[in-house]
Amino acid sequence: MSEYRYDRLHNRWVIVGSQRAGRPHEFEEQVVRRSVDPCPFCAGNEHQTPDALAIYPGAADNGWSVRVVPNKYPAVEPSPAANGAAGNHELFASRPALGQHEVIIESPRHIASLSELTPDECTLVFSAYRDRLQVLQAAGQFRYVQIFKNVGAAAGASIEHSHSQLLALPHVPLHVADELENCRRYLQQQGQALLSALQQEELARGERIVAESPHLVAFCPWASRFPYEIWIVPRQQQPSFATVPSGEIGEVAALVQELIGCIERALGPVGYNFLLHSQPFDTSRYDYYHWHIELFPRITKVAGFEWSTGVFINTTPPEIAAEELRTARLPAGKNLTAVPNRKTS
């Protein structure tokens, strides 16, 4: 049985159904790692990266735990001289690719997944996200910062050593603008913030809930585009990640780390992406928006139908995914770093 399911946050339909899951697969992809030696993100090789923008000290003398550096191969650049000029031809419009592209190196040790960080390292990673949002907002020249993470070849990582990235942009990108508009309209129509209503209903039904913590709820969304997709949403209506209180950052870090551990225990050492959506840098009151994280393993391919139509086909219903992920949770107090080693070398 399949059905179209509507994703109200993104205003899109997804085909959810498991009968295609049984089809034969003639292809299997294997990842071969060609190590870059020395790894530019390991302790001792700091000269391989541009100078750090922020350093979070570690336990050892003179050691660091998290380093934020400019991306050596940036997609966008702060200097207008490094960019193309604006072009106003009605068919070939262009704009300078202004922006800032940074890398958050998550540990001095050569590990491959966020699940292998110590709890303290992981808290510092999420502190760095929040601090960079604050610094880049204060800089005054950007309207939005996109934070994201690619782990493994299937998720588009090019370097194994665990890291996240951010792009500071002079505009609000398409998907974020769409989410904001869909949330604004929902408040107008229903008198409630969309992600407040959604989490309440998910908590009442329970079947798609994966985990909860005092300030956060994690669930597999109704119209998941990808198998085992998880959204992490704050219980309070909190539009910006830049203003999450220091005392709550460790809770976010621990929950995301636990959920990645669940994915890796349920599915093995798979590639995954996550993205952090937060409000734009302006003075509007986004009292209809929640910052949130979307996390998804990359275990299926996006193919011609998705590229043609914008409609995703998901062969793992989120109710089944949530149940498998709940089953993969560790008992409270268990060491979360005891996940399979995902290194491919």
Added chain:
Amino acid sequence: MSEYRYDRLHNRWVIVGSQRAGRPHEFEEQVVRRSVDPCPFCAGNEHQTPDALAIYPGAADNGWSVRVVPNKYPAVEPSPAANGAAGNHELFASRPALGQHEVIIESPRHIASLSELTPDECTLVFSAYRDRLQVLQAAGQFRYVQIFKNVGAAAGASIEHSHSQLLALPHVPLHVADELENCRRYLQQQGQALLSALQQEELARGERIVAESPHLVAFCPWASRFPYEIWIVPRQQQPSFATVPSGEIGEVAALVQELIGCIERALGPVGYNFLLHSQPFDTSRYDYYHWHIELFPRITKVAGFEWSTGVFINTTPPEIAAEELRTARLPAGKNLTAVPNRKTS
């Protein structure tokens, strides 16, 4: 140097710039083929598929050249009983996944790419596309048919034997509705069909043109999402592929085959997708729309930034891609099937 480039057909921005192309890649993916034996699409194994919906005879006695069969693992199904019921909860809306999912088996021989078809086989494949559009339009229960092709593991193929697919749908999907709206608005504003204006300007500039034929133009679009992306557009304003004259089908087939050959000679035996967009099945006059084909090798990964923002980063500017693809064209009269064998077994 990078720049944002605007894609007027899809109303989206792309970051185009080559400096990220130099970054190190620690991961290499290798494809292992686990052959399904016997191959359900090879001659002699017709009983492995559901009964054919259409058969195009081949040269040999009793032989076929192209077979159209129902997909054995459909994403959508014609019978309401096979589908979920509609759900109208404001957060969890759903609709039955009504539709029809078909496979076009392109040859009785076990080949892996459209470039390996004989010219006659390839013409029959495109005839089948046109005929199925006509049949499914006449059936009266669908509003749109999406034809697409996945070749290789990276492009989401699950079976090696060369085939295309189509989904007949009861609605016009997101991306097609967006294209129609963007073309409608362009005609209103500029007094000309967008894909007429675009091909004229591309022909005048020349730098992104890859190939031409009497009724068709092929170019790498200004704001290509993917490296080496090619659009194939009819010179005349022709909104439906269902009404392409029989005498022109062979020309479409030959051009697409030549372009896939160019991609394979320029890049090696890579995976690729193509999609055919054509007008919906209704009585509106789509005098602002052109049917067209979008063809792209899948040589890069879609990663966290693209999933977060909807903004693609393309490290091969289309001007460079078009030049490489032109260089990879064969002299007129050369046998187009002489491409590298892409089988992985």
